[in-house]
Amino acid sequence: MLQITLTLAIFILAVIPMGRYMYHIAAKKKTFADPFFDRVDNGIYKICRIDRNGMNWKTYALSLLMANAVMIFVGYMVLRLQHGLFLNPNGIEGMEPTLSFNTIISFMTNTNLQHYSGESGLSYLSQMLVIIFMMFTSAASGYAACMAFCRGLAGKRKDLGNFYEDMVRITTRILIPWSLIFGLVLIWQGCPETFGSNITVETIHGKLQDFAMGPIAALEIIKHLGTNGGGFLGANSSTPFENPTVITNIVELISMMILPGACVLTFGKMCQERKKAEVKTKEVKTKEPLFGKQGRTIFAAMSVIFLVGLTLCFVSEKAGNPVLETAGISQEMGSMEGKEVRFGIDQSALFTTVTTSFTTGTVNNMHDTLTPLGGMVPLLHMMLNCVFGGKGVGLMNMLMYAILAVFICGLMVGRTPEYLGKKIEGKEMKLVALVLIVHPLLILGFSALAVSTQAGLEGISNPGFHGLSQVLYEFSSASANNGSGFEGLSDNSYFWNITTGLAMFFGRYIAIIAQLAIAGSLFAKKTTKASVGTMRTDNAVFTILLVFIVYIFAALTFFPALALGPIAEHLTLWFA
Numbered sequence: 001m002l003q004i005t006l007t008l009a010i011f012i013l014a015v016i017p018m019g020r021y022m023y024h025i026a027a028k029k030k031t032f033a034d035p036f037f038d039r040v041d042n043g044i045y046k047i048c049r050i051d052r053n054g055m056n057w058k059t060y061a062l063s064l065l066m067a068n069a070v071m072i073f074v075g076y077m078v079l080r081l082q083h084g085l086f087l088n089p090n091g092i093e094g095m096e097p098t099l100s101f102n103t104i105i106s107f108m109t110n111t112n113l114q115h116y117s118g119e120s121g122l123s124y125l126s127q128m129l130v131i132i133f134m135m136f137t138s139a140a141s142g143y144a145a146c147m148a149f150c151r152g153l154a155g156k157r158k159d160l161g162n163f164y165e166d167m168v169r170i171t172t173r174i175l176i177p178w179s180l181i182f183g184l185v186l187i188w189q190g191c192p193e194t195f196g197s198n199i200t201v202e203t204i205h206g207k208l209q210d211f212a213m214g215p216i217a218a219l220e221i222i223k224h225l226g227t228n229g230g231g232f233l234g235a236n237s238s239t240p241f242e243n244p245t246v247i248t249n250i251v252e253l254i255s256m257m258i259l260p261g262a263c264v265l266t267f268g269k270m271c272q273e274r275k276k277a278e279v280k281t282k283e284v285k286t287k288e289p290l291f292g293k294q295g296r297t298i299f300a301a302m303s304v305i306f307l308v309g310l311t312l313c314f315v316s317e318k319a320g321n322p323v324l325e326t327a328g329i330s331q332e333m334g335s336m337e338g339k340e341v342r343f344g345i346d347q348s349a350l351f352t353t354v355t356t357s358f359t360t361g362t363v364n365n366m367h368d369t370l371t372p373l374g375g376m377v378p379l380l381h382m383m384l385n386c387v388f389g390g391k392g393v394g395l396m397n398m399l400m401y402a403i404l405a406v407f408i409c410g411l412m413v414g415r416t417p418e419y420l421g422k423k424i425e426g427k428e429m430k431l432v433a434l435v436l437i438v439h440p441l442l443i444l445g446f447s448a449l450a451v452s453t454q455a456g457l458e459g460i461s462n463p464g465f466h467g468l469s470q471v472l473y474e475f476s477s478a479s480a481n482n483g484s485g486f487e488g489l490s491d492n493s494y495f496w497n498i499t500t501g502l503a504m505f506f507g508r509y510i511a512i513i514a515q516l517a518i519a520g521s522l523f524a525k526k527t528t529k530a531s532v533g534t535m536r537t538d539n540a541v542f543t544i545l546l547v548f549i550v551y552i553f554a555a556l557t558f559f560p561a562l563a564l565g566p567i568a569e570h571l572t573l574w575f576a
Contacts, residue, residue, distance in 0.1 A: 003350070004350050010254055018261075018262040018265075041168055041169060041172055044168050052165050054159030056159065061512070063163040064141055064144065064145060071134060071137060080094050089195075090123070090197055095116070098501075101497065106230075110142055110508070111477075113485065127232060140171045142390055144166035145512050145515070147161060147166055148163070148516060152520060153519060154273070155421075155422070155523055179221045183217050183220075186220055192216045224362060227256055229484060243364055249351070257358055259391045264298050265292070265299070268293065271293075272292035298398055301398065302386070305551075306381075306388065313373075313378075316372075316374040317345050320333075321335045321371065338367075359394065360390075361482045362483075366487065368486040368487050372567070373566060380562070398546075401546060401550050406537060409535050413533070415533055423525060431518045439480070442503045443472065443476050446475045447475050450499070455495035458493070461490060465564065466565075472562075473486045473489075475500065478501075
């Protein structure tokens with residue numbers, strides 16, 4: 001518990017200055033590093049001939065889609081032709097078409113679902129030019145969409161910003177510098193960074209064993225910082241090369257937590273500045289709060305859901321496996337199946353909850369071997385897709401629930417619902433409904449297809465309740481753009497490559513387009529003054545309401561599937 005408490009304390013302390021810094025970047029306010037970064041950014045704008053004029057939501061969304069489409073095409077060709085390109089010392093062959101499709105969609109949508117083994121499926125060129133490159137661009141795309149969305153809700157600017165400018169600024173001012181700093185820490189702790197070929201060594205048993213090498217540290221840090229996930233190696237962050245020590249484990253945890261958490265603070269600061277602009281008084285300046293009130297409310301709601309999930313996962317894993325206990329295997333250390341001894345239950349449970357709450361997808365233990373309720377936590381948090389979430393995307397999804405909450409409460413009291421001074425009407429609610437419905441539709445629809453077709457059933461390795469959990473987890477991970485998996489599933493087949501690829505694509509872009517449309521609609525509306533009957537969205541009452549709305553929606557949507565999967569498995573394990 002001490003390790004968990006220490007890690008979360010570091011996160012809280014680090015997220016506050018990062019949130020303020022990200023706000024200054026999003027709002028184009030001065031920072032200490034502007035003299036250097038302005039030169040870098042201006043050079044990029046000039047070389048790429050970027051028009052920095054403001055965009056409406058349609059232009060912003062189209063720019064995002066077109067930029068992503070170009071990168072998808074180039075990346076797909078590199079994966080298919082990697083056998084004939086340079087930086088391939090291990091002679092790895094090109095990917096077959098459906099696996100290439102799945103992989104390129106996976107990394108462009110910030111999912112990083114891997115139906116291949118990293119060390120044997122990709123050349124060094126593909127690892128860097130496709131995988132690492134898209135870990136930067138997909139993260140920057142999500143952040144850019146989030147900032148445009150926040151500007152629309154705050155309504156302080158004349159437009160939603162410029163997609164290309166947002167993308168450049170987050171890349172040069174946050175992703176690259178912090179990747180460099182944290183990457184050096186990983187190298188210091190023993191994470192390899194080399195272009196050399198694989199190493200063959202003689203083991204203590206006198207046998208030969210190959211060890212995969214390559215630019216591992218570079219990929220490792222941006223996969224966490226950009227909430228991408230995936231791994232250079234097939235076993236991901238459970239291997240000593242990707243995650244050598246407890247120090248690197250904490251660094252990786254903080255890396256995947258800090259930017260999604262900071263986005264919430266950035267949103268709060270934007271709303272705070274809007275309110276200041278509305279109230280033009282000559283009052284004496286007071287000390288600026290660490291959180292804007294609106295951001296504080298959202299952050300608190302996310303934190304409550306996160307801590308509930310973390311507690312359930314930790315307690316479940318600590319309780320151990322009763323079947324193994326009956327067989328005479330001590331469970332004093334908890335359920336250690338599929339876990340690294342150097343991390344134990346504490347760091348494994350925390351890593352599991354963080355990676356699926358912040359939709360990173362990296363793992364430091366085998367999720368398929370989690371206890372039923374321990375495995376239900378990451379599954380449920382991906383189904384919710386709003387517990388901090390990926391960089392920017394989780395915030396936008398939680399704000400959908402916030403708009404839904406004020407709409408329901410407005411109907412109950414007979415008032416036109418308002419959020420941040422903007423009236424919520426039929427157009428906005430239709431788009432909110434689309435965002436909230438498309439996610440469970442993709443999960444449950446594709447899961448139903450998988451368990452009703454021979455091609456889908458062939459991938460399931462467990463015929464019992466756990467088999468359904470494997471299917472639900474795979475499509476939840478794909479639709480939530482997470483990328484982790486219950487890897488007992490045989491997912492490298494035509495069926496699984498195509499269906500999860502479609503789930504990743506639609507789960508990413510339908511939501512982003514609809515959310516930008518909501519931002520554009522609210523941005524165009526006049527701000528109404530708060531009255532006595534206006535529902536406050538910046539207090540503890542709204543936080544509690546928001547948490548209940550999220551859980552009620554999840555219960556109505558996913559409980560039947562969860563009851564047939566992890567809940568049934570838990571009851572069978574403990575009470576059969």
